[in-house]
Amino acid sequence: MTQGGPAAPGPSAPGKDPGRGSRALGNRGVLVSSASTVLFFTIIAVVVVLAPGSGVVAERFFSPSHLWQSLVGSEGLPSVLGAFLLNVQIFMVSEVFILILALIIAVVRGIPGPVFFPFRLVAVAYTDLFRGVPLILVLYMIGFGVPGLGLGFVSYLPDVTYGVISLVLVYSAYVAEVYRAGIESVHESQNAAARSLGLTRWQSLRFVVLPQAIRRVIPPLLNDFIGLQKDTALVSVLGSIEAARAAQIYGASEFNYASYVVAALLFVLITIPLARFTDRLIARDKRRREAGALA
């Protein structure tokens, strides 16, 4: 059945004989995968290039002069790159608050004992509410609602601040669940052992449970932060010009979408390092755990 030579184009087609052993099959695998890859991307290229409107799309989305103009900005039009700095700032500030607030929520949700029931209730209600409401609606409610209340300084904060508050509220709900998963993955015996050594409940949580829990959830945490990086673009509905908005302004003025491509590339550029870093952490964690299991 593996006489697949003729199907794979190329000057030489090894592996005609099914009995040649694993090395031959390996070569054949390489050949098949290359052929498959070439064909696959050829199809995509053919579809894109031969589409009737490809010339228009190339001009409207990938015109080099528009790409450059929107990146650096011009007289009267904001620079997408400059505006992107706001995304980075929003991300950095929000991330710190999210890590803290989410941890508090996760810990509160795990406190045992009937006295703490109302606290647990609040924590559960919080995560249910803010995981359920779309971020953009929270942004509208906080960003246009709170200033409308006329409540002294609370109502006169800069719009970016309301954006950060909304991001923190929504993302803390997600991240709290990630923390909780980590905390619950630490075996109860760890806590019991710590308590039997005389640690208080708080000390056991602080020195035994949380360090293990957090290490385990770093990859999913980073995953959420990649999402956060992208969602900083939504803060623009409150008025500030971040990358996506700068792109929109350019597009509406020049009737060209190249600015959106530039903004997209900037987001990808900043997301990829974080994604690779996450991969590395996952791999390292796996190695450690496997080493631990052997020991």
Add this chain to the structure above:
Amino acid sequence: MRERGILIGLLLAVLLLVGCGGTSAESGSKDSKASCDLDNPSLFEKGQLTVATDKPAYPPWFKGSPKDYSGYEGNIASEIAKRMDLPIKWTVEPFNKSYAPGAKDFDFDINQITITPEREQVVDFSDGYFDNAQGVLVMKDSPAAEAKSVSDLKDFTIGAQVGTTGLDFVNETVKPTEDPKVYDSTNDAKSALESGQIDVFVTDLVTTVYLRDFEIEGSTVIGKYPRNEQFGMLFEQGNPLVDCVNQVLGEMKSDGTLKKLEQKHLQQYLDVATLEK
């Protein structure tokens, strides 16, 4: 066996695509501009004039229900349809989509779109049907209400709507010290002005006066600033219908119909002093 099948499938797909890609590229070439044939105009849908605008459509540009718009722009479009002897059909076209590549699903879009040279490279515009000026809206009790000229506005927080020439005016003429705040809709800018997030809202004159008179209590329009701008109807580039519409619009201008519509719908919004530079 399965591998081979997939490979052959991919190969066939390439051949097939090359085949039909070639033909569709040929048939996709469009005939170039022709002059207007009013008896047999080229229409998006046969036997009716399909006219697009954004949703929500704001008065006094549009009034009534989307099935049967009146208002200044609503009446212009229906008058054009009437003179071309066609029934009118309204559709919704978000502004951001109106300049997307590809075929348009309307005959023209009438949505307070300013004619600019940059935009004309991508779409076609009819002749102008309204001379637009920018209006400057502030709250009466704000220090911005004291501003007498454009340069007095420099140090205030200014808001504008994305994609408007009001925003261009802010960036190119006012050049404020602080970046302007940019909103998706008139409604968002209105909330921001009411709650003090911005001191000044700049948009087209008619809209500012409308907001002052009907929407934002305690607001005032401190002046207008003409920038030699005109609103035009937006067409797909190369659409021969532009000539027909221009012909009809020319008639409406010369017989006074356009002026009458302007007086009827917009007069009360245009009586504002001009700001010094």
